[in-house]
Amino acid sequence: MLLSRKIAIVGSGTAGLQLAYALRNDFEVTVIHAYSSEKIKNGRVMSTQVHFGSTVKREEKFQMPFWKEADPLQSVHISIRDQKLFVGNLKEPAYSINQRLYFSRGMEELEMDNVKFKQVRVQEEHLDQLIEEFNIVIDCSGKAGPLFSFPIIEELSPFKLPQRKCIVGYFNGIKSNDPLGVGVTILPGLGEMFEIPALTNKGPITILFIMAIPEKELDCFKGVKTSEQFTDRMKDTAHSYFPSIYERIDKNQFTLADSLSFLQLAISPVIRRPYTHYTNKIVLGCGDSVFLNDPITGQGCNLSSYCAEKLYETLLQYKHSEWDLKLGEDYWDAVRPMVEKVTKWTNAMTQEMPPHIIQLLLSGKSSQKTADKIAEWFAEPEKAYNDFFQQSIQI
Numbered sequence: 001m002l003l004s005r006k007i008a009i010v011g012s013g014t015a016g017l018q019l020a021y022a023l024r025n026d027f028e029v030t031v032i033h034a035y036s037s038e039k040i041k042n043g044r045v046m047s048t049q050v051h052f053g054s055t056v057k058r059e060e061k062f063q064m065p066f067w068k069e070a071d072p073l074q075s076v077h078i079s080i081r082d083q084k085l086f087v088g089n090l091k092e093p094a095y096s097i098n099q100r101l102y103f104s105r106g107m108e109e110l111e112m113d114n115v116k117f118k119q120v121r122v123q124e125e126h127l128d129q130l131i132e133e134f135n136i137v138i139d140c141s142g143k144a145g146p147l148f149s150f151p152i153i154e155e156l157s158p159f160k161l162p163q164r165k166c167i168v169g170y171f172n173g174i175k176s177n178d179p180l181g182v183g184v185t186i187l188p189g190l191g192e193m194f195e196i197p198a199l200t201n202k203g204p205i206t207i208l209f210i211m212a213i214p215e216k217e218l219d220c221f222k223g224v225k226t227s228e229q230f231t232d233r234m235k236d237t238a239h240s241y242f243p244s245i246y247e248r249i250d251k252n253q254f255t256l257a258d259s260l261s262f263l264q265l266a267i268s269p270v271i272r273r274p275y276t277h278y279t280n281k282i283v284l285g286c287g288d289s290v291f292l293n294d295p296i297t298g299q300g301c302n303l304s305s306y307c308a309e310k311l312y313e314t315l316l317q318y319k320h321s322e323w324d325l326k327l328g329e330d331y332w333d334a335v336r337p338m339v340e341k342v343t344k345w346t347n348a349m350t351q352e353m354p355p356h357i358i359q360l361l362l363s364g365k366s367s368q369k370t371a372d373k374i375a376e377w378f379a380e381p382e383k384a385y386n387d388f389f390q391q392s393i394q395i
């Protein structure tokens with residue numbers, strides 16, 4: 001009998017867990033992770049997340065946990081400064097569940113379903129043994145990675161420095177926008193605010209996510225260390241820059257969901273070819289370890305999920321053939337068009353908006369069809385790419 005091939009997935013985040021769910025019935029899967037599910041559940045928030053329609057469909061296909069327990073997000077609200085432009089409707093609802101809850105639940109479920117888990121923070125000295133022990137290693141170590149030297153694709157990696165500071169807090173005491181959806185407020189020259197209703201283990205909350213252009217006025221959380229300082233600074237910032245959010249804040253109830261539900265970081269986007277050799281074997285990358293974009297377009301989880309599905313399909317095609325360079329090339333060919341479109345759109349969103357996009361946003365105010373089309377950018381980033389880079393826009 002042909003023994004099942006052994007796959008090591010390093011990382012138990014968005015990409016690693018979806019891959020483990022997808023691959024568990026066809027291969028012997030081991031997830032190697034830095035933190036226990038308990039530690040993730042009770043640790044600091046890691047991100048924000050909105051899983052749009054196609055991602056939710058993949059999660060259903062692979063029987064992943066519980067996205068639909070959260071309230072459906074049906075719309076995207078777009079404002080420029082304090083002017084509300086429009087509410088665009090999403091064709092399919094999106095869902096946002098705190099990754100602490102989602103990852104820990106996924107790990108617990110998979111462990112009961114024949115997936116092995118090994119808690120190790122993988123470092124260089126572990127790589128030889130990993131390569132020896134498994135038929136293939138997939139690096140899903142996220143933005144902390146990569147663990148292998150996947151070559152950088154220079155044409156998709158134009159920035160050497162972060163284009164935004166990410167300032168995230170999960171808050172109680174904000175009346176949700178209506179209809180429930182993701183709020184995007186653009187402050188030209190300063191940055192953006194994303195307002196995202198989400199589910200946590202303490203119930204529904206609202207994420208306030210500032211993306212500040214470094215060293216401009218919105219980059220005003222320097223030196224903020226404690227949860228109290230963070231809450232106060234967020235309230236002051238909403239008051240000064242985001243009046244329509246400030247109006248919905250209940251000043252007595254406005255608190256962080258818990259003392260670890262805030263985060264500040266900055267990402268230097270970089271795109272890498274997701275396969276390389278290590279000693280005598282091919283290694284693969286999936287998710288942020290190889291496709292690291294700025295979070296401004298909210299595509300990181302969706303792109304990770306897309307690429308995880310393509311990698312799953314490629315590995316199934318190669319189930320009975322040799323795992324060589326050709327497998328890596330086929331996987332890269334399958335994901336490259338989407339990676340390029342998401343990356344180019346995301347990079348463009350961090351820069352000054354082109355005039356035809358400003359015009360399109362403004363026309364969303366008087367045309368619901370245009371408003372809906374813009375909302376769909378986030379669910380179907382190929383459409384955003386077309387609108388940004390093909391000048392004759394069909395409305």
Ligand SMILES: Cc1cc2nc3c(=O)[nH]c(=O)nc-3n(C[C@H](O)[C@H](O)[C@H](O)COP(=O)(O)OP(=O)(O)OC[C@H]3O[C@@H](n4cnc5c(N)ncnc54)[C@H](O)[C@@H]3O)c2cc1C
Nearest residue numbers: 011012013014015034047048122141142287288298300301
């Ligand atoms: C502030 C912020 C906001 C964001 N908002 C959104 C959003 O709204 N929508 C969206 O779609 N995306 C968003 N993203 C991006 C999204 O979170 C990531 O793209 C997505 O989680 C990537 O999945 P991943 O599996 O590659 O990495 P992760 O989910 O980060 O998982 C990486 C895993 O690898 C583990 N790991 C790392 N190093 C090692 C090691 N050496 N050994 C063992 N394990 C290791 C980590 O502990 C973790 O479990 C945001 C990101 C940030 C930073």
